[in-house]
Amino acid sequence: MTLSLLTNNKSILLIFMALFNSLFSKGQDSTTLNIGDKVPSFELVDDKDQLFSINDQTGVKNMVIYFYPKDDTPGCTKEACGFRDEIEIFNELDALIIGISSDSPESHRDFKKKYDLPFTLLSDPENIARNLFGVKGDLFGMIPGRVTFIIDKNGIVLYIYNSQSNATKHVEESLRILKELK
Numbered sequence: 001m002t003l004s005l006l007t008n009n010k011s012i013l014l015i016f017m018a019l020f021n022s023l024f025s026k027g028q029d030s031t032t033l034n035i036g037d038k039v040p041s042f043e044l045v046d047d048k049d050q051l052f053s054i055n056d057q058t059g060v061k062n063m064v065i066y067f068y069p070k071d072d073t074p075g076c077t078k079e080a081c082g083f084r085d086e087i088e089i090f091n092e093l094d095a096l097i098i099g100i101s102s103d104s105p106e107s108h109r110d111f112k113k114k115y116d117l118p119f120t121l122l123s124d125p126e127n128i129a130r131n132l133f134g135v136k137g138d139l140f141g142m143i144p145g146r147v148t149f150i151i152d153k154n155g156i157v158l159y160i161y162n163s164q165s166n167a168t169k170h171v172e173e174s175l176r177i178l179k180e181l182k
Contacts, residue, residue: 032134039063039155040132044100044122047108052122058155062095062181064174066148067135068167071103071111071121075146075167082171084117093178094153100124102144138164146170150177 033040039054046052057063066083068076083090083097090097097119103111108121124130135145148170150159158181161173 033132033149033157033160035157035160037157039065039149039151039157040129042129042132044124044129045105046123047105047112047121049105052120057096057098059153060096062093062153062178063098063151064090064095064148064178065098065100065133065151066146066170066174067100067130067133067144068146069144069164070101071107072114075165076101077115079146079167079170080111080117081115082168083119083174084115086171086175087118089175090178093175093182095174095178096120098122100129102127102130148174150174152181 039058041053041055043051043053064083066079068079070076080099083099087097099117099119099121101108101121101123102125103121103123104125105123108123111117112121122129130144133147133149135147137144143164145162146164146167148161149157150161150173152158159173159177161170163169
């Protein structure tokens with residue numbers, strides 16, 4: 001009985017330590033992308049069921065790569081429609097908009113059609129790009145993070161904006177940084 005009690009207490013302690021670490025840890029893991037880093041290489045399937053390679057875009061245009069939780073949810077719809085509504089300005093600033101979530105290409109097609117979104121959405125069901133960029137989830141990892149990366153034509157990260165709750169600010173911050181770049 002004493003051994004069983006000790007084992008249960010160790011389990012409870014390990015669970016408590018993991019919970020505490022996830023709530024209060026400020027450390028970065030080695031996959032966290034920072035300002036000045038080169039954009040990591042990745043390939044994902046886009047909303048047209050085509051393989052999209054980030055390497056094909058580097059050197060062509062500035063990029064706004066935004067990670068969002070889920071298609072057709074209130075915050076994500078506001079964010080996507082904000083990018084859509086400012087697409088002409090993004091075009092003038094020579095910037096390509098790329099949205100990434102774990103949703104399927106079919107879900108992305110429906111989302112794009114419903115809101116007339118004129119930019120690429122990439123499907124990342126295995127969190128390949130999300131992990132390469134170091135985009136963490138919120139609420140114990142239950143909600144995928146909402147983070148935007150501004151990348152110049154050379155593939156260098158210029159700016160990172162991270163806010164789960166202020167979805168439309170991602171558009172404002174992207175425009176501000178790209179205008180400063182011009």
